[in-house]
Amino acid sequence: MAEEFDVVVIGSGAGGAPIAYELAGSNARILILEKGPRLRTEDDDPAYHRSDFKRDELFNAGPEKRINIPGVVNTGQSFYSSHVEPDLNDEPHLWSNHSEQDPRVTIEGYTAQVVGGGTQLYGAVSLRFAERDFQLRAARLSNLPSDPYADPDVDIRDWPYTYADLLPYYEKAETLVGINGTVNDVVGGTPAQLKPFPRNCYQAPLSANPISQFALDGMKVMGAPVYRTPLAVITEAHAPSGRPAPVWVKTGFVNRYGDPLGYKSNTWVALLRPAMRQKPGRIELRCNCTVTHLQSDGARVTAVHYRDPSGFARTAVGRLVVVACSAIESVRLLMLSAEEDPAGFGTRVRYRTADTSLGRYFLTHCFGGAEVSVPDGRRFDKTQSLDSDYATDWFGRPDFLRERNLWAGAALYNNTSDQSLPVTLARTDGSTDLDTWWAGFDGDLRKTGEGILDWLNADFGTRLSVSFMANQVPWKKNYIRLSDVRDKWNRKSAWVVKDWHPHDGHLMQVLAGVCEDILLAGVPGSRRQGSPENTWNRGVIEEGSVYAQGVRIANHILGGARFGTDRASSVLDPDCRVWDFDNLFVTDGSFMPTSGGANPTLTIQANAFRVADRLKQLI
Amino acid sequence: MFELLPPDDEHVLDLCAKHLARTDESLRHSHKGYLGTDRRARFSEGWRFPLVESSDQPGANHVTFVWRREMDAPSPREVWLVGTFAPLHERIALGRALDSIYWCVRVRMPSRECHRYLFNIDGSWERDPVNPQQEDDAAGNTWSRFFTEGATKPLVLQEHERALLARFVRHILPFRTGAADEFLRSPGNPLPKHVDVLDQSVGVVNFIDKVLAREEAHNLVDYQICLREIERVLRLRDPFAEPHLTSKQIFAQLYEEMKGMVPGWNTAVYGSPSHFLRMVRRHAFLGAFAHPKYGGNAGAIGWRFLAERFRDPSGASAFGWEKAIEPPLGASTDYHG
Numbered sequence: 031m032a033e034e035f036d037v038v039v040i041g042s043g044a045g046g047a048p049i050a051y052e053l054a055g056s057n058a059r060i061l062i063l064e065k066g067p068r069l070r071t072e073d074d075d076p077a078y079h080r081s082d083f084k085r086d087e088l089f090n091a092g093p094e095k096r097i098n099i100p101g102v103v104n105t106g107q108s109f110y111s112s113h114v115e116p117d118l119n120d121e122p123h124l125w126s127n128h129s130e131q132d133p134r135v136t137i138e139g140y141t142a143q144v145v146g147g148g149t150q151l152y153g154a155v156s157l158r159f160a161e162r163d164f165q166l167r168a169a170r171l172s173n174l175p176s177d178p179y180a181d182p183d184v185d186i187r188d189w190p191y192t193y194a195d196l197l198p199y200y201e202k203a204e205t206l207v208g209i210n211g212t213v214n215d216v217v218g219g220t221p222a223q224l225k226p227f228p229r230n231c232y233q234a235p236l237s238a239n240p241i242s243q244f245a246l247d248g249m250k251v252m253g254a255p256v257y258r259t260p261l262a263v264i265t266e267a268h269a270p271s272g273r274p275a276p277v278w279v280k281t282g283f284v285n286r287y288g289d290p291l292g293y294k295s296n297t298w299v300a301l302l303r304p305a306m307r308q309k310p311g312r313i314e315l316r317c318n319c320t321v322t323h324l325q326s327d328g329a330r331v332t333a334v335h336y337r338d339p340s341g342f343a344r345t346a347v348g349r350l351v352v353v354a355c356s357a358i359e360s361v362r363l364l365m366l367s368a369e370e371d372p373a374g375f376g377t378r379v380r381y382r383t384a385d386t387s388l389g390r391y392f393l394t395h396c397f398g399g400a401e402v403s404v405p406d407g408r409r410f411d412k413t414q415s416l417d418s419d420y421a422t423d424w425f426g427r428p429d430f431l432r433e434r435n436l437w438a439g440a441a442l443y444n445n446t447s448d449q450s451l452p453v454t455l456a457r458t459d460g461s462t463d464l465d466t467w468w469a470g471f472d473g474d475l476r477k478t479g480e481g482i483l484d485w486l487n488a489d490f491g492t493r494l495s496v497s498f499m500a501n502q503v504p505w506k507k508n509y510i511r512l513s514d515v516r517d518k519w520n521r522k523s524a525w526v527v528k529d530w531h532p533h534d535g536h537l538m539q540v541l542a543g544v545c546e547d548i549l550l551a552g553v554p555g556s557r558r559q560g561s562p563e564n565t566w567n568r569g570v571i572e573e574g575s576v577y578a579q580g581v582r583i584a585n586h587i588l589g590g591a592r593f594g595t596d597r598a599s600s601v602l603d604p605d606c607r608v609w610d611f612d613n614l615f616v617t618d619g620s621f622m623p624t625s626g627g628a629n630p631t632l633t634i635q636a637n638a639f640r641v642a643d644r645l646k647q648l649i
Numbered sequence: 650m651f652e653l654l655p656p657d658d659e660h661v662l663d664l665c666a667k668h669l670a671r672t673d674e675s676l677r678h679s680h681k682g683y684l685g686t687d688r689r690a691r692f693s694e695g696w697r698f699p700l701v702e703s704s705d706q707p708g709a710n711h712v713t714f715v716w717r718r719e720m721d722a723p724s725p726r727e728v729w730l731v732g733t734f735a736p737l738h739e740r741i742a743l744g745r746a747l748d749s750i751y752w753c754v755r756v757r758m759p760s761r762e763c764h765r766y767l768f769n770i771d772g773s774w775e776r777d778p779v780n781p782q783q784e785d786d787a788a789g790n791t792w793s794r795f796f797t798e799g800a801t802k803p804l805v806l807q808e809h810e811r812a813l814l815a816r817f818v819r820h821i822l823p824f825r826t827g828a829a830d831e832f833l834r835s836p837g838n839p840l841p842k843h844v845d846v847l848d849q850s851v852g853v854v855n856f857i858d859k860v861l862a863r864e865e866a867h868n869l870v871d872y873q874i875c876l877r878e879i880e881r882v883l884r885l886r887d888p889f890a891e892p893h894l895t896s897k898q899i900f901a902q903l904y905e906e907m908k909g910m911v912p913g914w915n916t917a918v919y920g921s922p923s924h925f926l927r928m929v930r931r932h933a934f935l936g937a938f939a940h941p942k943y944g945g946n947a948g949a950i951g952w953r954f955l956a957e958r959f960r961d962p963s964g965a966s967a968f969g970w971e972k973a974i975e976p977p978l979g980a981s982t983d984y985h986g
Contacts, residue, residue: 085975119693473927
């Protein structure tokens, strides 16, 4: 007999944890199945006070491994993954362009397999989306270059709710997760976040790193209202999660590091641990359990099949089933379940039907920016920082979009802790994504002896970047499918078919130019790309984007099971329920019909809190 | 000295499942084929076993030995091990972690040590079915091997290889520069007066020896072949000096040539000297600046060098690493490492 629960939640990250947290308060019995381990903070180990996360640069990206998968073009190539990312030879993701020829194994598009999911590793930037991001179809601008609205393969859909509808859930997420930041302008004190913000739910930010002043100066020259970047790191005692005030948070070990002290507000320390303490017995967290497929009978999912920590097959039953294992893996799970039962489950999720949306309109973010090494001899201790200090919504306002012919806007912010630590400075030097770490340093043989010292003189503690995070055009040609490459459970792996729409290229070029302008205005002595170069290009701004660099996935993985009011063009209904099922919900980033002009995690969390309110009515 | 610690079954599952749980039997993890047809190549990062973790006691590590039963095999009646960290007549019993296929035991033992061990399963001796590290004893018996943090005993590189590699590393890293000499004379240098700059390269060589013994064992063969080629080329060019003592001019010329092709290099045994050069540079940089527990960056001298050299506008260090790092190495008051 399979065990029965009120709710089975698959995945413990941003999409799953808020559901478990909320339902634990309503007497439901909840099972969380998490593929990864529960890695402890120091508090979680009362015997020895040792965390499984370390301030150790080899935890961020470890030793060299090789892709060892026959039939993919990059087999034999090196890769470097963090201790909580999957092993690419065990669970590869493949990527190709639209030709579907020569797929490559990629580490991009993963989050983390651990309790807390991607919120363990993320940089913790926790922006709300702009009002306009929810209604990009209705807010259509005309005569755009490579106009996405006129492209028959593009299908831009509004979200089935507005910013105002999500507002209370943003406030709930910000309050419960534990986020520091400001709403108002850091100089003038007037509202700087250009969306309605009736209530400030942030903790006070810490002092900014002095190097960020250049970015602030540049943003101000451009006329932008600037706020302190909201970051999911507590700066003071956080009552909802029972976390005391932190001792020292500015370490440089933020982005791509789990926090040994639990100051970073991942969903384990912020939501699940407090729920399990406050409501004992409601949540059962089974770690190291990989869900292989779902089974259905008519409109109900009747069983969740998974492998236990030894690898033995197990089954659990939930009256409600919530899939939240990150966009690519959630879509893959639905497709694998469809292949197990094509006539039943497959028909209900419309697997491989001609007009299906399942797997389609896969999204990441248009992402890029500009960076420079401060050329006037000043350098700063960039380790004394969190991930970002200053942010602005100024380049998402309608006037700017009309003026620059962009379909959607972006949040811009400076990065502070990036490249603050020596090993990371070397392995990210000249690399364009996670797949190319060490490639730049490896190939730049000038960096030897005195050359290393010269390079460190130029780059250590001097590098400053400004990034944009923008909507990607939802393109039918971008989709997730299954591949014949098998994972360690002998299941088909996910294959992402993706490229940038020409308008994405236009948008990224414009926004990278804005980031360049900010640095040019803010950093004394900096010069545009194309200026006479010097040995280490000190002071010469490099601008670019994932488009220009040929990066096709990037780490924010969204879409593929979008929600909507129209069954024909979406996979999920407005409550994130799979249209033709009564009890199956999907709440990770795959629900998004557009990717938003900001980092997505806070919106995934807010939406999950919203869905949880609906689920409370069903149990 | 070692001490048995109470079991923590859930924690063991948290550290095992990703690497050891699977139903597919293919040999996915023999990078460059280094494990051949050995079934240990089924497991990802088998080098993590036994699990070496930080301890609440200074100068110690917690080491968890894990024995994995095949999924279709019957449960053994008893599993124990012997190891050179304990008297060899002492049987150390492993217990089953919950109802899993993993048997485990956790001990506390000193850091900086290397040891051999064997499992005994219902009376039969077995090497670790996961750990790729093995070592022969004087009698020719093959054991499984592991080392704790900060170990310095040479494991896979021969003495002449280490000497040549140290020369290589000195050339790569900025510790032979005027700036480094200045640092070594400065109050920021924590090393005793008799220790000179060479110790940094020796530490980095130790890091490389350990990474080739464990995490990147698949790259050991590159070092063995290329160091032999370098030695041969240097002997041809300067027959009167030991390769690691050859003149700076000859060495610098060889280094430059390795970016492309090296006259006299046997490309039939190793096609691309520059591939090796890139690998050594990556390893040298890591050894100099990764956490000292990996065997390089002795006393955090690489970090101290950066901290001393690079200053912010107020004159304070632009690399305040101590605040984040655990004592006694660093000065964090809340992080314990």
